[in-house]
Amino acid sequence: MTEKIFLTTKNTLLPQIGRSVSIGNKKIALFQLSDGRITAIEDFCRLTDGPVLEGTVSGEYLYEPMRDYKISLIDGCIQDPDEGQLKVYELLIEDGDIYLKGASL
Structure with missing residues (x-):
């Protein structure tokens, strides 16, 4: 059985608007494309x-609010001419509930 951590329900998300959740000291931004x-x-x-x-x-991109970096919401890569990468978390969606796969922390 896959370890999973409940984050929220799908009906709490609005298209293209981020929602923050915290798991311990980690902050995760959820987005519905x-x-x-x-x-x-x-x-x-x-x-x-x-x-x-x-x-x-x-x-599939997020424009970071402070410097307008273009970040892929699929793989976390910051697009040219800038560089870097944000961690992407693997999700599991079951019956409208959104879970973080435990191994992706």
Whole structure:
């Protein structure tokens, strides 16, 4: 059986608006993309030393709110001309409940 940690329910998410959840000392930003997919990335950008939760979502990308870095919500990569990567968390969605797979912490 896969270890999983409950985060929230799908009906608490709004398309293209981030939602923050905390697991211990880790902050995770959840996003529901316009096509309905749900992604989770760490809610901290090392380039700005700040959160990414309030960034603007466009397609599969998040524009970081402090410096407008373009970050892939699929693989966490910061796009050219900048560089870096945010941790992406693997999710499990069952009956409208969203879980973090325990091994992805």
